[in-house]
Amino acid sequence: MKIHEYQAKNLLRKFGVPVPEGEVCFNPQEAAKAALRLGEPPYVLKAQVHAGGRGKGGGIKVARSVQEVERLAREMIGMSLVTPQTGPEGKKVRRLLVEEGLEIAREIYLGVVVDRASSMPVVMASAEGGVEIEEVARRSPEKILRAPVRPGAGFRPYQARDLAYGLGLGAASERGVALMLALVRAFEDLDASLAEINPLVVTKSGQVLALDAKVNFDDNALFRHPEVRELRDVEEEEPLEVEASRHGLNYIKLHGNVGCMVNGAGLAMATMDLIQLSGGAPANFLDVGGGASAEQVTGAFRILLSDANVRAVLINIFGGIMRCDVVAEGVVAAAKQMDVKAPMVVRLEGTNVEEGRRILRESGLNFTVADGMADAAQKVVALARSG
Numbered sequence: 001m002k003i004h005e006y007q008a009k010n011l012l013r014k015f016g017v018p019v020p021e022g023e024v025c026f027n028p029q030e031a032a033k034a035a036l037r038l039g040e041p042p043y044v045l046k047a048q049v050h051a052g053g054r055g056k057g058g059g060i061k062v063a064r065s066v067q068e069v070e071r072l073a074r075e076m077i078g079m080s081l082v083t084p085q086t087g088p089e090g091k092k093v094r095r096l097l098v099e100e101g102l103e104i105a106r107e108i109y110l111g112v113v114v115d116r117a118s119s120m121p122v123v124m125a126s127a128e129g130g131v132e133i134e135e136v137a138r139r140s141p142e143k144i145l146r147a148p149v150r151p152g153a154g155f156r157p158y159q160a161r162d163l164a165y166g167l168g169l170g171a172a173s174e175r176g177v178a179l180m181l182a183l184v185r186a187f188e189d190l191d192a193s194l195a196e197i198n199p200l201v202v203t204k205s206g207q208v209l210a211l212d213a214k215v216n217f218d219d220n221a222l223f224r225h226p227e228v229r230e231l232r233d234v235e236e237e238e239p240l241e242v243e244a245s246r247h248g249l250n251y252i253k254l255h256g257n258v259g260c261m262v263n264g265a266g267l268a269m270a271t272m273d274l275i276q277l278s279g280g281a282p283a284n285f286l287d288v289g290g291g292a293s294a295e296q297v298t299g300a301f302r303i304l305l306s307d308a309n310v311r312a313v314l315i316n317i318f319g320g321i322m323r324c325d326v327v328a329e330g331v332v333a334a335a336k337q338m339d340v341k342a343p344m345v346v347r348l349e350g351t352n353v354e355e356g357r358r359i360l361r362e363s364g365l366n367f368t369v370a371d372g373m374a375d376a377a378q379k380v381v382a383l384a385r386s387g
Contacts (some may be wrong), residue, residue: 001217003231004048006097008213011190011228016182017197018175019210022099024048031073034098035066042101043069047076049091050236052132052214053083059093062101069098094235102209107199108167109133110180112149112187114194121149123184125163129199155184175208176200190228191221240284240303247299249288256281257384259310259342261300263288263317263327271316274373280381283310288327297330298337305338312343312384314376319350326352328359335365343368343383347376 003011009019022044023034035043043066047059054060059081063069073096082090107129115122125145128136137144145166147159160180164173179200187195194216201211222229234242244251250265258280262268265287272282284307288300304313317327327348335344347370348356360367368383370376 001219001222001228001232002050002236003215003217003228004050004095004097004233004236005046005213006048006095007231008215009210011215012183012186012195012210012213015186015189017179017186017210017213018208019213020099020102022097025073025096025098026094027077028070028073031096031098032066032070035063035069038098038100041065044099044101045069045072045076046097046099047079047081047093048095048097049081049086049093050233051081051083051085051091053085054081057081057083057086057090059083073098091236102201102207102211103204104201104211105204106202107211108202109136109198110183110200111194111196111198112184112192113196115148118148120151121184121187123147123149123155123159123163123180125167125180127167129201133198149184149188154188155181157181169202169208172202172206172208175206176202179208179210186215190215190225191218192216193218240306243306244286244300244303247296247303249286249296249300249303251287251300251303252285253307254282254284255309256283257309257311258380259283259286259304259307259313261286261288261297261304261313261315261317261331267316267318271314271373271377274377275314275381278374278377278381280377280384283307295330297327298334301331301334302338305334305340305342310342312345312380313340314380315344315346315348316373316376317346317348317350317356319348319353319356323351324348324353324356325359328356332359332363332365335363340365343380345370345376345380345383347371347373 006024013019025031025034041064043063045061047054061072063072079093080090081093109126109129111124126136126143145163149155160177164176169176192215196214197210199211201209238253258275260282262271268287275282345368
């Protein structure tokens, strides 16, 4: 789960991470009042959307007066912000963070991420802050410093001091070490999957502050954090993904034209790979799970077909816990209810497979039955092209 920058800063502040003074605002009048409370200019207006690269798209502005804050807020609230992470459709700006302006001496990158290779969190830091860390890793990987957060031992003060020395923090090292330790504590206590500050700034007066903050959470741990779960902003999420979560389905929208409905994450990934290998592109990841009901299958099919880009559908089910006849009943019910025009390729194997195939054959709908996964992928890609 993702949250907004201002929400991330509020959480990090509770763990002792210093952040600039600021307020979230939903209209120009609130923005002007927030600027008055902040005191002297300059002020920084930051669009609150779930995407990076906001500055490049006009989502971060500096104002030199309260009147300018109100004018800029009027321009920004309601705008469609396009960044490298939003896609060409952009995201609507519904709120702004109005913050105090700072005299910045240095910008640094600091983040805690899960390292899949070592199966543990790792603290990453770079003296080249304010730019995408992926670009730094590609151009100058030697400039990224790392320190593991080991199970049982955790992240120790000496590791933070090593990073501070490597970053050349100098007189600001003590404050930098305290901030790093606080960030790791927040990452662990909140069951985060990412805690990133880019940039972490050192001001001319020697302060060390999180000028930006991004925190993502492990969905599977949200039951332990109701206060975090309440921060979810469904307006920032893909509508079809929100609808899928209400049905207990694992769905991720992609940019292809072959809709996929599969049971099991591993089988879903293999199906997507085969579609790509056959020259097509999957429109989604959709795992209905091992014990979905006919109602869930119907809901899954409806979500899948709500994507206007879908030109053909591949249903790939291996019946173990899930019975093939239950899947077939759900698919047929949804297809009839939605008056589906897109061609559908079905690959069924496992429990009650013959009964499932009979239901499909007698449905009167346009199903193409495949002999195996490779055959299914080839057929659905061909149908998507012709369709």
